[in-house]
Structure formats: structure tokens, C-alpha cells
Amino acid sequence: MTGSVFERLTAGLPRLRETLRIAVLYNGDRQSPGAVIHQTHNPRSEKSYRPVAEDIAEALRNNGFRHVMLLPDDMTLAERLRQESIDIAWLNTAGVQGYDAVAHTPSLLEMAGIPYVGHRPLLAVTLDNKQVFKRECAGLGLPTPAFMVWDGVWGKLDPENEPRFQTAFRGYRGPFVVKPVTGRASQHVHFVPDYAGLTAAVDEVYRRTLNQVLVETFVGGPEYCVAVGGKVISRGGKLEQLAQPLVFSALERLLEPDEAIFTSMDIRPITQDRTRLLGPADGKTYDELVRLARAVHGEFQLRALVRLDIRADSDGRLHILEANPKPDLKRPDDKRTSLVCVGLGVHDMSYEDLILSQLMDRLEHYLRNRPAAVHHIAERL
16 A cells, blocks of 8 residues: 555545544543542643634534544543544644643553544654754754753752853853743743843743743744645645645734734734735745745654744844644634634635645555554545
8 A cells, every 4th residue: 555545545535534433632621520640730831722622623524524523631531532432533632731741642542552633742742842842953953043941940040150051152141032841822931131030030930830941042033933734735625645745824923012022822812913924925034934844844754733933033044943733723713813824825725624634644644654553444445
């Protein structure tokens, strides 16, 4: 099953629509009875992601899939997957509690033998943990601002006398950005003008998260986002196989005069007027965004959608700030949108196309490269 995988998948799609049992997973509530054995700590701010899971499930149903259900990601998940005879899961969850929680559910699914739309465990952590991702980028020669990591268990950061700090920044005295190594929606991110505010900012982030804290050189030019997915896409409900991974929704995030860094969407929702869509007419900036997106896709061997946050320096050079392994997939409406959906129309794609693209691209990868994981699905094609 090599050269004909895409053709077989396309031909078998009607059968999959009738029979495939899909679970869209969202963050469970650790306070619910039976969700966990003991409640501990979640370094990431709490959010269920259920509304977006409902959007994804609705889009799958609109694409003709008859058996789509929502399941909470908690300790009951394995048994629920068995009870519902789930064929494939969709990871719209970042984990219930504990450290490296973004890898907990893909790890469980790997153990249980359930294929899924999402990143495998190690890659999920690599993308989600900003310091790990940035170290990988630096090792691959991909541009990222200078940084260091501070752990609150070491005590208070003294930038004047800390060797790690001096080695990382080599005399640079600000401005800086201080943020959690994992998080969501730009929460607990601080712009710090100089050394004077660093200790307090690092202490505050550690107090909030009880996790490592990233200190990064502030890059003050325009801020950009770009999404990259797979080669199998849906356009107008019809599957296509591209020569290269789809790069889309390259945009500039428009900052307000009072914003040195982008404000959390929990405070200022993402609307169309907060972005400017880019295209080939934007010349080298657009070309470089596409190049960086495809470089990350190839070097990290991505098998699911990511969004990259990128910012230019004063000379116009682009630097990768971070990757979002679970970008917001909210269905756009008249009031709000999601950054990855802004540019879908340029590619003649709808929200339903975006969701179908991710499912079909993941299945194509499994069928071509990991057939043992989807033998129960392949036999229906």
C-alpha cells in the first residue's frame, strides 16, 4: 500500500463517513468525580477547550461523518474509548493537570492503540515547551531570539551576577520578554524594559505557574503568525495532494499603540481588524515566513497543524518566537476569529475544509507510514 494510498483514501471516503467512529477530546475537569485520583497542580492556566471541540465535531458532521462524539480528557478516557469503540481521536486538549500535560493524552492513545489527529508525545512536549523548542531551533540554525531559562527552585534571579544570564545575553541589558515555558493565550507574559524589573517579573511568573521561566531578548519589529499543515487538503470538499506542506494564514498581528507585545486573547479577543493578511505581494517578508514554516515542518517532522509566532528585529530579520502545537481552531464568526482561519479564503478553503484536511492528512500518513496503527480503518477502504 504505497503509491495508491491517496487514491484509496479518496475512493474510500464515503465508507469512512458512514462507519468511522471519531472522538473529539477536550480538557477534562480535574474537580469532577473520578477525573483524577489526586488533584495536583497545572502549570498551564485552566481551560476546557470544549467550545472549540464542539466546533470541530460540528465540522466533521457537516463533512458527512455520522459517528462523532465529544469526550473529556481525564482518567476515565481509556474506558470511554473502549466503550464507544472509537476508531480515531482528535486531540483538542492540553492535558488535565501535572507537568508536560500536553503529552499525557497522546501517550495514553499510543499505549491503547488509538490513532489520533495531533502530535506524538515527544513532539508535543518539544513544541509546547518554549525553551526546548528554541534550543532545537538554535541547533537547526533557525533564527530565534537569545534566551535563558530560570527555575524558581534556584531562588531569585540576579541578572548582574548570574553566569547563565551573562552567557546568554553577552552584555545586552534590555528590553526583555519574560514568560512561562508553557502556557496559553499569551498569559503571564511581561515586557521588561531593563535589568531593574527582571527579578520581580521572573518571580511573578514562577509564582503563577510553579514552572520554569523563559527570559528572552525583546525583538521590537512587526509581529507575524503563519500556519503550516500537511500535503493532503480539502478544497471545496474535494481532496487534493500537494507537492509541499500547505502554508497558510501568514499575517501580521497589528499591535495597539500601548502594546509592546500582543495582549492575551482572553483580554482582547482576536478580530479581523487585529490582523493584516500577507501574500506574495509582501515580497521577502512573506517568502521568509513560508520558508521558516516549511523548515519547521520538515526538520521537526510535523504530522499535524502548528502555528508559528514570529517577529522582526529592527533590521527586518525574522525570528521564531514559539510554536503553538494546538492552535485555536474556533469557527470564525462576525465577532471573533482564530489566527489560523484568517487566510483560508485565499486557498478557496472553508472551516469545514480545514477540519477535513487535518483528518485526511493524518490518515494518509498512518496508512502510508504506520499501517499497523490503522489496520482497523484500512480494512474498510
